[in-house]
Amino acid sequence: MDTGTQAVGPFTELVARYGPRVWDTLAANVPRDLRWNWLLLMLAIAVLLFVARKGRGAKGADGRERPCGFVEYLLPRDIYTHVSARVDIWLWVFERALKPVWALLLLGSLGPFVEKSVIGALTAGLGAGPALDTSFAWMLLYSLLLLLSYDFTFFLLHYAEHKIPALWAIHKVHHSAEVLTPLTRYREHVLEGPLYSSAAAIGYAIPAAVFAWLFAGSITQITVLNVGVFALLFGFNGAFRHYHVQFRYPRWLEKWLQSPAMHHTHHSYLPKHWDTNMGVVTSIWDRLFGTLYIPEPDEHTPWGLGPEQQPGYRSFWQNVNGPFRDWYRMLRPAGQGNTPAPVNSRSSQIS
Numbered sequence: 001m002d003t004g005t006q007a008v009g010p011f012t013e014l015v016a017r018y019g020p021r022v023w024d025t026l027a028a029n030v031p032r033d034l035r036w037n038w039l040l041l042m043l044a045i046a047v048l049l050f051v052a053r054k055g056r057g058a059k060g061a062d063g064r065e066r067p068c069g070f071v072e073y074l075l076p077r078d079i080y081t082h083v084s085a086r087v088d089i090w091l092w093v094f095e096r097a098l099k100p101v102w103a104l105l106l107l108g109s110l111g112p113f114v115e116k117s118v119i120g121a122l123t124a125g126l127g128a129g130p131a132l133d134t135s136f137a138w139m140l141l142y143s144l145l146l147l148l149s150y151d152f153t154f155f156l157l158h159y160a161e162h163k164i165p166a167l168w169a170i171h172k173v174h175h176s177a178e179v180l181t182p183l184t185r186y187r188e189h190v191l192e193g194p195l196y197s198s199a200a201a202i203g204y205a206i207p208a209a210v211f212a213w214l215f216a217g218s219i220t221q222i223t224v225l226n227v228g229v230f231a232l233l234f235g236f237n238g239a240f241r242h243y244h245v246q247f248r249y250p251r252w253l254e255k256w257l258q259s260p261a262m263h264h265t266h267h268s269y270l271p272k273h274w275d276t277n278m279g280v281v282t283s284i285w286d287r288l289f290g291t292l293y294i295p296e297p298d299e300h301t302p303w304g305l306g307p308e309q310q311p312g313y314r315s316f317w318q319n320v321n322g323p324f325r326d327w328y329r330m331l332r333p334a335g336q337g338n339t340p341a342p343v344n345s346r347s348s349q350i351s
């Protein structure tokens with residue numbers, strides 16, 4: 001019998017043909033914070049915090065700090081079995097499926113458009129650029145400006161999302177998380193993707209254009225993510241911002257950089273915490289806009305939208321429909337029998 005021509009079932013053939021491709025796609029879409037190197041770093045820091053604070057510093061699903069054993073400290077049952085943690089997963093899958101579309105449409109078109117416009121304006125106003133020579137100092141300055149520019153555009157958009165009712169309706173989905181898990185970072189409404197892609201395109205394109213003009217295009221296109229210290233800052237902020245273990249910086253440093261634990265207050269539904277700490281990397285913009293809030297050690301931060309709003313934002317579909325429900329209420333003329341829109345913006349949430 002010739003085993004070389006042994007028939008292969010269609011299922012086996014399909015798996016053999018498409019399996020690696022499916023796996024590659026899945027692997028490429030694992031969020032940065034959930035890749036093994038960041039998970040290991042998170043684990044190492046969480047273990048150090050556990051030892052240094054003798055089992056203190058982790059919060060439960062109620063946002064209250066409590067002493068706990070090692071396993072509970074790293075993976076608290078009440079957080080990881082919470083319905084909010086499950087909804088995080090589905091919202092992430094849904095959002096992730098559409099993300100490449102926004103990135104392609106906006107980073108691919110808006111970024112180059114802004115870049116060309118800025119270079120065009122500089123050339124029209126000041127003539128050809130001075131064609132400076134690049135050096136390490138220039139590259140560092142370039143990275144710093146890229147970071148600050150991105151940080152500022154992110155802050156502005158985030159600030160607008162908290163203050164403008166129609167945008168708060170979209171951003172509310174991120175704030176409807178009742179517990180914080182590393183996936184909560186990616187918990188956003190599908191309509192939020194294009195907003196942040198646009199902000200990133202504009203935030204990076206402006207300094208990139210200025211430097212391309214200054215260096216006649218010869219400056220190496222390095223991104224902040226390739227510069228060690230910035231990569232670490234982004235990493236810490238990203239990985240620990242939505243983790244129940246509080247990772248703090250010294251108080252003086254928190255006035256300059258957003259420590260991950262400062263994001264715990266951003267997600268709290270207590271009125272004194274609303275609209276605070278909206279920065280992503282630095283605290284500069286929060287200070288300028290008067291929204292900086294440095295929490296007390298182990299400050300209670302109950303997460304979510306609060307008892308009144310939360311029941312409307314528990315399931316996956318409630319979250320997907322959320323903005324449409326709010327917009328409909330906002331547009332509906334106030335008349336007899338109509339209940340007023342429950343939320344105009346976070347600041348006017350009191351009802």
Ligand SMILES: [Zn+2]
Nearest residue numbers: 158162171266
């Ligand atoms: Zn927010």
Ligand SMILES: [Zn+2]
Nearest residue numbers: 174185263267
């Ligand atoms: Zn968040």
